[in-house]
Amino acid sequence: KSLPSEAQWERAAGNGDGCQFPWGEGFDLMKPLARGGLKLRDKATAVGSFPANENGVYDMAGNVWEWVADWFSVKFYYTDILHNPRGPMRGVVKVRRGGSWSDSVIAMASGYRDWSYPLSRGFNDIGFRCAVNLKPKRD
Numbered sequence: 001k002s003l004p005s006e007a008q009w010e011r012a013a014g015n016g017d018g019c020q021f022p023w024g025e026g027f028d029l030m031k032p033l034a035r036g037g038l039k040l041r042d043k044a045t046a047v048g049s050f051p052a053n054e055n056g057v058y059d060m061a062g063n064v065w066e067w068v069a070d071w072f073s074v075k076f077y078y079t080d081i082l083h084n085p086r087g088p089m090r091g092v093v094k095v096r097r098g099g100s101w102s103d104s105v106i107a108m109a110s111g112y113r114d115w116s117y118p119l120s121r122g123f124n125d126i127g128f129r130c131a132v133n134l135k136p137k138r139d
Helices: 006-012
Strands: 065-073 094-098 113-115
Touching: 006 094, 006 113
Parallel strands: none
Antiparallel strands: 065 094, 094 113
């Protein structure tokens, strides 16, 4: 187990399909599919409080920011690596993805990137999920 790379996180969030959010396109304030975007929320919800995305993954947006393994670089996505790119080998701040209950809808977009210092403590809106390495299927 490990933290997912930024590319792995984005794939699990459904952005490999080109969707704006893990649940598809748009955000309906009357029928939200994630915790966040309303500024009225004051804490995270229990995992699985909203439906899973098409990949079967829960809570990829809103709820809490999620650490990923990559160091942050503004120019990282300007490279031409298309298949499972990895971030810089070193840096000062780490990438976090997914937005949280205390953020705007924009932060919940599958492609939205943010950063924080890795030794940051005391935030109740940052968490993590582990990536499990699967063996490729054999025909």
